[in-house]
Amino acid sequence: MSKKQITAVVELDKSRYKTKVFADGHFIYADEPEELGGTDEGMAPGALLLASLGSCTAITIRMYADRKQFPLETITVNLAICAEEEMDKGTVIEREIKFTGDLDEDQIKRLMIIADKCPIHKILSNPIRILTK
Structure with a gap:
């Protein structure tokens, strides 16, 4: 692991639980499964x-x-x-x-x-x- 500080930015708008995760120039989605009210479009x-x-x-x-x-x-x-x-x-x-x-x-x-x-x-x-x- 690099010696530089690890950071992340997480954004959630009104689209239920589908969350945008930005870290070190990379992007992924986090979400909840449909049975918990999410869209299941991310982990x-x-x-x-x-x-x-x-x-x-x-x-x-x-x-x-x-x-x-x-x-x-x-x-x-x-x-x-x-x-x-x-x-x-x-x-x-x-x-x-x-x-x-x-x-x-x-x-x-x-x-x-x-x-x-x-x-x-x-x-x-x-x-x-x-x-x-």
Whole structure:
């Protein structure tokens, strides 16, 4: 992750929940599914959170594997977050990582350790304060 500050701008007009998200010259939509009143034209905010963790995990593993010249072909990260009703006890995110390639047991163990070094994992594993003004 870059040393520059990460920023995002989010805009929502009167078009229900379809939200425009701008970050570092890129654009995506976030939305809610139709059963919650959205148009389902973008990922739900919780899915975006999981996507951030999953993509950061995969990128961190890939960078390490490439640097160490591990024979890693593909990385698949499956994620799930606990139901909103359970979050008052703490939020639980399940992350399953699968690799393909001619990796030995020690390389796989090392890649699993490296997965926890991803910057988004660090952010989500530490206390977070949100300052709203």
